[in-house]
Amino acid sequence: MQYAVNVIWLGFAMLGLLSAKFPITISRMKKFYGALNFLRNANRLLLSENAIILA
Numbered sequence: 001m002q003y004a005v006n007v008i009w010l011g012f013a014m015l016g017l018l019s020a021k022f023p024i025t026i027s028r029m030k031k032f033y034g035a036l037n038f039l040r041n042a043n044r045l046l047l048s049e050n051a052i053i054l055a
Contacts, residue, residue, distance in 0.1 A: 003043065004040065004043050007043065011032065011036055011039070015032055
């Protein structure tokens with residue numbers, strides 16, 4: 001769970017760095033949320049696989 005929080009905060013930090021250079025557009029926000037959802041799904045898969053391996 002802590003890993004997911006770190007990834008999300010890292011994403012927000014990266015978005016902040018990008019928005020400092022470029023204005024935030026709707027498409028960029030959609031891409032960001034798409035990437036965030038992808039990371040969340042990948043993280044869920046990794047956690048479930050790790051749980052199976054550890055169990």
